[in-house]
Amino acid sequence: MEGLLEGGKTGKRQWIYPLIRKGPFYKWRSWISYFYLIFLFAGPFIRINGQPLLLLNFIDRQFVILGQVFWPQDIFLFVLATLVAIICIVLFTIAFGRVFCGWICPQTIFMEMVFRKVEDWIEGDAKKRKKLDAGPWTREKIVRKTSKTFVFIIISFLIANIFLAYIIGSESLIKIITEPIAQHIVGFASIWAFTIVFYTVYSRIREQVCTLFCPYGRLQGVMTDEHTLVVAYDEIRGEPRGKIDRKHDAPGLKGDCVDCGLCVDVCPTGIDIRKGTQLECINCTACIDVCDEVMDKIHKPRKLIGYFSENMIHTKEKPSFTVRMMAYSSVIVILLSVLSYFIFTRSDLDVTVMRSAGMLYQEQKGGYISNIYNAEFINKTDQRKSFILKADDPSIKIQYIQAPGVMEKQGSVKAVFFVLIPASKIHTAKTDVHLQLVVDNKVVKTVTTEFVGPIN
Numbered sequence: 524m525e526g527l528l529e530g531g532k533t534g535k536r537q538w539i540y541p542l543i544r545k546g547p548f549y550k551w552r553s554w555i556s557y558f559y560l561i562f563l564f565a566g567p568f569i570r571i572n573g574q575p576l577l578l579l580n581f582i583d584r585q586f587v588i589l590g591q592v593f594w595p596q597d598i599f600l601f602v603l604a605t606l607v608a609i610i611c612i613v614l615f616t617i618a619f620g621r622v623f624c625g626w627i628c629p630q631t632i633f634m635e636m637v638f639r640k641v642e643d644w645i646e647g648d649a650k651k652r653k654k655l656d657a658g659p660w661t662r663e664k665i666v667r668k669t670s671k672t673f674v675f676i677i678i679s680f681l682i683a684n685i686f687l688a689y690i691i692g693s694e695s696l697i698k699i700i701t702e703p704i705a706q707h708i709v710g711f712a713s714i715w716a717f718t719i720v721f722y723t724v725y726s727r728i729r730e731q732v733c734t735l736f737c738p739y740g741r742l743q744g745v746m747t748d749e750h751t752l753v754v755a756y757d758e759i760r761g762e763p764r765g766k767i768d769r770k771h772d773a774p775g776l777k778g779d780c781v782d783c784g785l786c787v788d789v790c791p792t793g794i795d796i797r798k799g800t801q802l803e804c805i806n807c808t809a810c811i812d813v814c815d816e817v818m819d820k821i822h823k824p825r826k827l828i829g830y831f832s833e834n835m836i837h838t839k840e841k842p843s844f845t846v847r848m849m850a851y852s853s854v855i856v857i858l859l860s861v862l863s864y865f866i867f868t869r870s871d872l873d874v875t876v877m878r879s880a881g882m883l884y885q886e887q888k889g890g891y892i893s894n895i896y897n898a899e900f901i902n903k904t905d906q907r908k909s910f911i912l913k914a915d916d917p918s919i920k921i922q923y924i925q926a927p928g929v930m931e932k933q934g935s936v937k938a939v940f941f942v943l944i945p946a947s948k949i950h951t952a953k954t955d956v957h958l959q960l961v962v963d964n965k966v967v968k969t970v971t972t973e974f975v976g977p978i979n
């Protein structure tokens with residue numbers, strides 16, 4: 524086997540020099556990655572109803588997903604969406620293994636479809652890269668290594684900018700870029716901090732993100748089973764492996780694997796898929812492409828390595844959309860439907876009311892008892908809104924200590940107020956009060972809050 528790993532027996536990290544082979548799967552992955560990269564880089568600038576496609580502003584606790592704004596008050600929706608996403612990933616993994624890692628994960632896309640291609644372009648293929656690394660620091664090596672570092676830093680810088688745009692929004696990013704650095708020290712430092720992180724990940728840490736650090740990768744063992752479709756080697760067909768020796772090989776003595784080692788040479792995580800399904804396999808399909816190439820050359824059927832479940836190899840179970848997969852898919856559809864229902868039926872105008880902590884009731888003129896409340900009014904629309912807060916019972920009055928004014932578009936406003944109830948209407952220590960938020964003469968939300976009073 525022509526191994527392109529090094530340092531294996533020394534206890535040091537094996538630096539991997541994967542060969543690139545442009546088979547059908549690689550071409551598909553390339554097309555998906557082009558689409559994905561365009562989408563990823565354009566994402567912060569795409570607007571839906573004036574809102575970004577995706578904004579995860581943890582600093583100001585503002586989140587926008589597909590143009591829908593989520594405020595801290597919508598946290599339950601955010602938690603629900605996160606839960607749904609986790610369940611979807613788990614169910615998808617049970618059915619289809621680590622396919623997400625090979626086809627969609629940004630780590631793989633950037634590593635294999637961006638940085639690896641740049642490296643291949645500047646330093647040459649795997650053999651040349653290995654030779655270059657092992658050789659002395661000649662002028663050529665200095666030029667190639669410097670060029671690669673320079674291009675890697677530029678790409679890392681671009682990714683850092685986009686990454687930040689998803690957190691602070693494209694407008695804020697443009698300000699950091701176009702205005703004097705002194706006005707945006709933190710933003711500027713963040714861009715360079717992310718640049719260093721991305722550069723380190725893609726130039727040094729590389730596949731170890733998938734094999735050592737990624738928790739999703741570590742969980743594969745408990746999520747997959749003998750029905751899960753993964754990239755696998757058909758050992759029944761391939762073994763016993765061995766080089767072709769047409770003169771001495773008796774028909775049927777050897778399996779179809781010619782032990783060329785190419786499936787190991789192309790593997791970006793440096794594993795030998797013939798040893799069985801391993802946690803390190805990111806299902807990138809590189810070994811399928813290269814083995815198909817070998818099978819074509821020796822006139823054997825393709826897919827000695829392919830998408831198989833353990834049962835497909837050992838019990839010849841047919842690949843099909845099984846009842847189990849249908850059940851998982853149904854659960855995913857139901858969860859997504861429930862989530863969509865909550866998202867699209869939530870109100871664009873909202874209010875939260877809380878009785879001031881530690882305060883009891885006050886006796887007011889005219890036979891009223893009062894409690895103090897804090898409220899926050901939220902306007903998720905693109906228009907300024909004036910509003911009224913009133914009780915559903917006309918005998919209950921509201922008196923502002925701090926009046927809220929109007930709700931600015933995409934804004935929130937706070938208020939502090941008394942709720943006054945005629946003492947004659949209070950019969951228990953705690954009374955429920957129903958407050959209505961009225962906008963454009965329409966009750967858009969009713970909240971129930973607790974009123975503390977004397978027992979008559």
Ligand code: SF4
Pocket residue numbers: 756761764779780781782783784785786787797813814817827828
């Ligand atoms: S590429 Fe195919 S034939 Fe070559 S060693 Fe791997 S499994 Fe065997």
Ligand code: SF4
Pocket residue numbers: 754786789790791792793794795796803804805806807808809810811
């Ligand atoms: S074993 Fe094959 S599919 Fe898995 S990571 Fe290696 S090359 Fe990719």
